[in-house]
Amino acid sequence: MKTLDFWFDPISPFAYLAFERLPEALAGTSHVVRYRPVLFVAMLKHWGNVGPAEIEPKRAWTFRHVHWWAAHHGIAMQTPAVHPFNPLPLLRLLWAAGPNRRSCELVLRHVWRGQGADPGDPARLAELSAALAPAEDPSSDVVKTRLRDETDAAIAAGVFGVPSFGCDGRVFWGLDALPMLRAQIEGGDGWLQGPGWDQAGSGQPGIKRG
Secondary structure, three states: OEEEEEEEOOOOHHHHHHHHHHHHHOOOOOEEEEEEEOOHHHHHHHHOOOOHHHOHHHHHHHHHHHHHHHHHHOOOOOOOOOOOOOOHHHHHHHHHHOOOHHHHHHHHHHHHOOOOOOOOOHHHHHHHHHHHOOOOOOOOHHHHHHHHHHHHHHHHOOOOOOOEEEEOOEEEEOHHHHHHHHHHHOOOOHHHHOOHHHHHOOOOOOOOOO
16 A cells, blocks of 8 residues: 655645545555645745746636636636635644545635635634634644644655645656556556656756856
């Protein structure tokens, strides 16, 4: 049985879609998933990148793409009233409650099946917290440190975006990497078993920005 890490931030529509698709995409494989909420903006800062919503044409394309994708696969989805939003309360709530399949589903659907409401609305957050019944105080230093440490550990593992999946020491990024992840779980196809993984990732950039 393979152990998978699923790094995600509820701010990402692709993370939501990957979460919804994961059971079907990996059906029949022997695996267990460790759900690991992380702060996407900290990754962007570390790697010197900006989020897709910060580039207007990319923001528009992203939402057209994810809504087409959701419709194509029959997944309910509504863009929240505010995006990007501050995901920290949701991330801390997840770590306070324990990030398992049920708690992650409640949080992700709070954002992406919330009938277009604001994910940070206090009344909605209170309802979500009641449903999750966290064992710890989400605002405690212990929970804040846990989120920070998990994000730092993900960065150290080479995670640069969400959703990302870890399997056998390799990181697979993005919704469209699910077939590749499945191949890895099943023991690797010819390319994954051969030198392709290392060779394809070893190219040297010819230009670097200062």
